Every structure is written in C-alpha cells, then in structure tokens.
Amino acid sequence: xxxxxxxxxxxxxxxxxxxxxxxxxxxxxxxxxxxxxxxxxxxxxxxxxxxxxxxxxxxxxxxxxxxxxxxxxxxxxxxxxxxxxxxxxxxxxxxxxxxxxxxxxxxxxxxxxxxxxxxxxxxxxxxxxxxxxxxxxxxxx
Amino acid sequence: xxxxxxxxxxxxxxxxxxxxxxxxxxxxxxxxxxxxxxxxxxxxxxxxxxxxxxxxxxxxxxxxxxxxxxxxxxxxxxxxxxxxxxxxxxxxxxxxxxxxxxxxxxxxxxxxxxxxxxxxxxxxxxxxxxxxxxxxxxxxx
Amino acid sequence: xxxxxxxxxxxxxxxxxxxxxxxxxxxxxxxxxxxxxxxxxxxxxxxxxxxxxxxxxxxxxxxxxxxxxxxxxxxxxxxxxxxxxxxxxxxxxxxxxxxxxxxxxxxxxxxxxxxxxxxxxxxxxxxxxxxxxxxxxxxxx
Amino acid sequence: xxxxxxxxxxxxxxxxxxxxxxxxxxxxxxxxxxxxxxxxxxxxxxxxxxxxxxxxxxxxxxxxxxxxxxxxxxxxxxxxxxxxxxxxxxxxxxxxxxxxxxxxxxxxxxxxxxxxxxxxxxxxxxxxxxxxxxxxxxxxx
Numbered sequence: 077x078x079x080x081x082x083x084x085x086x087x088x089x090x091x092x093x094x095x096x097x098x099x100x101x102x103x104x105x106x107x108x109x110x111x112x113x114x115x116x117x118x119x120x121x122x123x124x125x126x127x128x129x130x131x132x133x134x135x136x137x138x139x140x141x142x143x144x145x146x147x148x149x150x151x152x153x154x155x156x157x158x159x160x161x162x163x164x165x166x167x168x169x170x171x172x173x174x175x176x177x178x179x180x181x182x183x184x185x186x187x188x189x190x191x192x193x194x195x196x197x198x199x200x201x202x203x204x205x206x207x208x209x210x211x212x213x214x215x216x217x
Numbered sequence: 218x219x220x221x222x223x224x225x226x227x228x229x230x231x232x233x234x235x236x237x238x239x240x241x242x243x244x245x246x247x248x249x250x251x252x253x254x255x256x257x258x259x260x261x262x263x264x265x266x267x268x269x270x271x272x273x274x275x276x277x278x279x280x281x282x283x284x285x286x287x288x289x290x291x292x293x294x295x296x297x298x299x300x301x302x303x304x305x306x307x308x309x310x311x312x313x314x315x316x317x318x319x320x321x322x323x324x325x326x327x328x329x330x331x332x333x334x335x336x337x338x339x340x341x342x343x344x345x346x347x348x349x350x351x352x353x354x355x356x357x358x
Numbered sequence: 359x360x361x362x363x364x365x366x367x368x369x370x371x372x373x374x375x376x377x378x379x380x381x382x383x384x385x386x387x388x389x390x391x392x393x394x395x396x397x398x399x400x401x402x403x404x405x406x407x408x409x410x411x412x413x414x415x416x417x418x419x420x421x422x423x424x425x426x427x428x429x430x431x432x433x434x435x436x437x438x439x440x441x442x443x444x445x446x447x448x449x450x451x452x453x454x455x456x457x458x459x460x461x462x463x464x465x466x467x468x469x470x471x472x473x474x475x476x477x478x479x480x481x482x483x484x485x486x487x488x489x490x491x492x493x494x495x496x497x498x499x
Numbered sequence: 500x501x502x503x504x505x506x507x508x509x510x511x512x513x514x515x516x517x518x519x520x521x522x523x524x525x526x527x528x529x530x531x532x533x534x535x536x537x538x539x540x541x542x543x544x545x546x547x548x549x550x551x552x553x554x555x556x557x558x559x560x561x562x563x564x565x566x567x568x569x570x571x572x573x574x575x576x577x578x579x580x581x582x583x584x585x586x587x588x589x590x591x592x593x594x595x596x597x598x599x600x601x602x603x604x605x606x607x608x609x610x611x612x613x614x615x616x617x618x619x620x621x622x623x624x625x626x627x628x629x630x631x632x633x634x635x636x637x638x639x640x
Contacts, residue, residue: 093375148545242513384524408517
C-alpha cells in the first residue's frame, strides 16, 4: 500500500552553517531531491508535469530534526507516498546519515495547480493512469 | 502574555524559483530573520548567545503556505514568543505580503545546546534575567 | 561620470558555512541586493523591467574575496555604474564590514534580453530616457 | 600536465529563479561540487583537509555565463588543476548541458589557511606527497 523511493545526496559545504551542521532550511531541498526521485520512479518527471501545464506548489511542510547532518555526509533519503494523490499529493521523508541513523523526518503536502487560472486542478488523469498501471501493488484503487 | 516583534524582508531574485514564487525552502530564512529580530528586541543578539557558549539548533519546524510570495515583495514578518523559554524556545511566525494578506504561518522549536558536550543545557540564567527584567508585561513568571 | 548607490544587508545564519564565514557563493546575492537598490535609485525597479518584457541575465561575474564576512555583520554595499548601458550594463560592487574595512569587490555584466526570442535587445529607450533625464550629472551623453 | 575530473550534478528546483534558469549565484555551488570531486580523485577529501587543521577559503572567482542551465538538467562539470598548488590552489571549471554544449566556464583561486592564526600556510607536505605520488604524469615537479 506504500510506495517508497530511496536516493542519496551528498552534503555541500554551501549547505552547512557556522554551527558546523546543515542549516535547517536546507532540508527542504533534500526533500525536493527525494520527491523528484520518487516521481521519476513512479514514471513521471516533475519537469514533464510542468511542461504539461501543471505546477505543484507546497501547501504545508513539517520537519523534525533528530540529529545534525554534517559536511560531506552521503545522506540517504527515503521518500514515501502512502495514499493515492487526488487534489493534493503527500510525500513523507526519512533521512539517514552514513551510520544508518535516522536524523530527520518530514512531510510535505503539494497541490496540483493550474498556473494560468491559479486554481487547484487535481491530479491529471494521465498521471493517475501511470500510477494505476505501474503501481497496482502499491495502492488500493 | 505574548511578545511580538515585527520586521520586514524584501524578496530576492535568488529566492524565487521558476514557478515565479518564493521557493518553499526559503521561508526558513525568513523565519530566521524574524527570530533574530525578536531576540534582538528582547535584548540579546543570537550572535552573543553563541559567543557565550550556547547554540540554538532547531528541533522542529512546521509551515503552512497560504499564498505565494513574489519577487521584490516587501514582506512583513511577525514573530511571536508565547511562552517562557526553558529547555526549548518556541517562535511562531506570520508573514504578510504588501497587500496586508497573510501568506504564510510557521512555528519553530529551538533547543539551548552546549556545543562542547552536545547536550541540551536549558535557557541560561542571564538570558532569563534579561527576559524577566525587560518583559514582565509579556510573560507570567 | 559615475553613479553610486549605497545600501546595507545583514548577514543571515543561513549564509554562513562551517568555516564561520559567509559562503563565497552568497556574495552574488549581495551583489543582487546592491544592483536592485541602484536600479531603484536610478528610477526603475528590476521587477518593472521584467513586467515590461525584458530580462537581464548575467553574462559574467568576477569577485575578489579580501576579508571574510561574519554572521550578523551589517555589511555596506556600494554599487557603481561607470558607463552608459547599451547592449549590456555593468555594475561594480564594494562591500564593507561594520569596521569600515573593504572585504569584497566584484563586477557583474548583465545583458538586456528579449525572453520570447531569447535575443539581446539592448537597453530599452524608456530606460535610457529615465537615465538621461535623472542622471545628466552622472553620465556623459 | 593537467589533471581533470568529471562529475555530474542535477539542477534542483531550488536553484532556478523566475527567469526559468539557474540563478547565477548557484554556479559557485556547482564549482564546489566539481572541486570536491577533483580533490577526492586526487586522494584527499576536503573534509579531511579541515580535520587536519587547514581550511581553504576563496581568494577570487570569475565566471562566464554562456547559456542558461535549466531545471532538472543533468549537468557535467569538468574541473581542471593546471598547476601545482603552493600558497594557493587554482581550479578551472567547464559546465556542459545534457546536449553537450558548454554553458559556463569559471575559475576559483583558493588559499591554504591556518584557521587558528588566520594566516596562509601553503599546501601541507602530506598533501603535496599525495599529489606527487599519485600524479607524476599530471604535473611537472
């Protein structure tokens, strides 16, 4: 019932701050990396989504910082999609450090938006077709 | 019972993304601007805090994106401290666009940390003294 | 013969790195702050420029890092326009720390671009009119 | 006589701006990615360098923006070291888009610095040993 994607990201010097940790605002970029990787595995690039006339801005985000991430760490991002997208699409994240310790969990809620009318338009049918075809084992219809 | 600080930030081109909005990850920086301004008004710069041997990393953050912010907008950030800091300090934020519309709300929870031992150390007494002296009208002791 | 604008920017925690200095890539944002402030003083917001159908991407940038900038520093940015814009517009920058020391110098070259055709279009006449009217003392015609 | 490293970076949404291109200030991060990859291939991680008590801040940077980079592009970064490091170390960069077109060239000059005394200290002998041992074919001694 759950789709999960795994990818990695290496911490850039630019992403650290003078505490010597990753600046808390930069986890949003790691979530983006995880989310885009998950969508690619689902069979659709987010770039394509925009080219087909739909943007997916954020409605909300929450984050829990458990342990710091450090410069040059190769972090593992696990991105979960736990329910069928409808008006919105929810991604959950877990980030692990190179020792396999869970250092961050987060959730983002995105909406499908028609950028011309600036109105929510729901998940497009072609996107749902892809999900339904490729992932019957992941979601209940 | 509530302390509130108001400051402004102008949206940089760097902070927009190709949607034409402020990238969602950049609100964390606006929260930082609000938080630091609030602490300065409370009588302590965060820089001083670190110079006195205490760092304040984030424990958690939540954000609700209500309307997009645009390039060159002069945003107003209202930062609230609703309870006395103890082991942790909680800041709430409201961000308004130039039309006075509320576009974003958020909350961050920070902990007082001894960076040498990497252990929570609670709000230092000199910090509590400043708060108690300057803000009797804001907090119940 | 020279137009100069002065503005300030306070260093954000997000902009530092684990060296305890401002990350070198973030000076480009300070240049942007200076450049936009200079254009505003010249009588045109960059936002308006885009609304009138012209974008100004960068052609080149150079930077010399003289001394580090630190967290919470209130930096002074001096932005110079030394010659009349034509196909391109050149901005020079000097950044000073709170002690008045010159810590960074830079130059950016921007081009006037028609974003539909993706072709250089030169400085628009209405922009030149503004410059010529407001700044006869700054530039030779 | 020349050492060259090749690596890739995928453009994040966070790195674009409302022009729909990568924001010019973000190329510095791509240079960092290239530089760190080059040092790793040379046999030393930059992280290790700092752990051994040497930091490498930037002295200067120059960039030429030839064509824009776009969201989701898998960019190729070629990083060149053309001369033996002494007091400073120079890295050159070429960035190619997925069509193989050269879109950006840059150069950064870094200095070896003792962060305690904040004085240039030159390339450490252990670093030169690694370079001399591993790369006789690349540099003249």
